[in-house]
Amino acid sequence: MSATGAGRPLLEVTDLKKYFPIRRGVFSRISGWVRAVDGVSLRIAPGETLALVGESGSGKTTTGRCILRLLEPTSGRVVFDGTDLLSLPARAMRRMRRQIQVVFQDPYGSLNPRMRVGTIVREPFDIHRIGANRRERDEMVAALLRRVGLDPGMRDRYPHEFSGGQRQRIGVARALALRPRLIVADEPVSSLDVSVQAQVINLFIDLQEEFRIAYLFIAHDLAVVERIADRVAVMYLGQIVEVAARGEIFRNPLHPYTRALLQAIPIPDPARARERQVLRGDPPSPAQPPPGCRFHTRCPSAVEACPRIEPPLLEVTPGHWVACHLHPGPEVGR
């Protein structure tokens, strides 16, 4: 497998859970739990891109936020470069954030509308007291803006004066400022126009090559993911159902959900007619996940065990993990 076998992972997440309480009635008594993330484990090597894909409600965004500690997980371990993030006091966590940055989906909501763009990008330097003085910091800002493809002359403008793609570049510049080793990018291109989306994807690819940043790239668009990922993890209702290297997951998807997801992507080529297994029904609510395999209610190939026994995530070929009763263990030598 590429990049993750040898050496210490940069990020290692073990059995991460995040449950949100459902409150009812006048006294806001807790009447149940939404199990948004329910036992997620993953690793990212330095300089690697792990794509976390899934549909709405799969828990992919919550997973990203727990790793950043923008949400406190219910349980689990998040180890970054040997340090357990969940046990860090607030101050130490703040220092750690220099190394773990975030780019949000919505370039309209994630930039303070009252701050000039230069100030937004300079803020990380100000907070972490980087650079000898204001002038040095401003020079660093100019270099950053240039690097993400923006004219440093525009630093005195406000976010609303920029287009969606330009704003996402500003968000990337801010994330890049402190030379992080990991960027959690939560659907960073899904709100952009097609022609601009390609520019921002290219920027992510180029920056990784230049600075050797690892990405946790959260997305729902598998065609985008295929461009940028080294490995792909597929989530369904709070759990990872399949992980494999990019080529492996696109060439040889094993979990019926991954297959359905791949088949569902409309192909921009009318000359290529296609076979498609259309999934029936909606994903169930994460407040009441089905027993056994969570996908069995929509699965076209469910067997007798599926509604009864939860399949564990098993390594079926080196680096290829899947949680499905149809693939009950190593396929080597079978």
Added chain:
Amino acid sequence: MPRILEVTDLSTHFTTPEGEVRAVDRVSFHVDEGQTLGLVGESGCGKSVLALSLLRLVPPPGRIVSGRIVYKGGDLMALPERGIRRVRGREIALIFQEPSTALNPVFTVGYQIAEGLIVHKMMKKKEALREAARLMEVVRIPDPGRRVRDYPHQMSGGMRQRVMIAMALACRPSLLVADEPTTALDVTIQAEILDLLRNLKRDFRLSLILISHNLGVIAETADRIAVMYAGRIVEEAGANDLFARPKHPYTAGLIRSIPRLGDAGPEGGDRKKRLAAIEGTVPDLLRLPPGCAFQPRCPDVMRECREHVPGLRPLGDSSDTVACFKHHDPEGRPR
């Protein structure tokens, strides 16, 4: 094939404090009976305003300033308000992107589907509700007998979009205009809705205008495709032809810039494969560049592109059209 809709030189403008916005600018296209026209474009290109214009539903300060909308041989622009009201829903129905805002939260979905039947077809309420349940079955909502009494908030996004489609089908329209009908939905649900639309088109002998920014959705659904940029149609052609041999540099750039599965290059290579992006951004309709709106981003720009606006002209003797000086000179003569 007979034409169900022929739009000629349609313009819809919005008067704003900053100036006149030409959201739809001299747009011409047609839809043949039983066919699907895919209308593709990026945000702000005017495709939604065009959809509203077809039914004369443009909200102020917008107004249709010129053009003809000939539906089944009659010009909708010439109809009095009462006449166009009879066309809406009964002849041409609209489906919007956001089913949660297009549905009324205080009425059951069954009643909302039945409402059109009560108003347009003079059905009794009970009969109309029975028909509503039948329509819900047609759009594959499970357990329709029970779910007619559901309120919109009790349904998922995919189910709400089915309700919208059932509402649109209620009065048996001949033409369905679907504006980004799957954009708010997950891919697996999107695949189901597109499959449903294809089947309904066949079973109800519908003609369809499908509006989307997603070239994949368009490619899988449309017979013909019209590409919009900055308020204008820049190219129209058969779906296969448009993807295989795009004539307008914008169409070509758009097709090249979308990532497609299986095209990401070898695994484990030193470099990830970059995408062929179109440089620059979509122009602001208030500050359009001189000449062709695409010229600042165009790789093939020529001198006349900055001086004249290219008109939409036929290519040879086909019904395909393109608005680009690579194919016609400023006088409209083929090159």
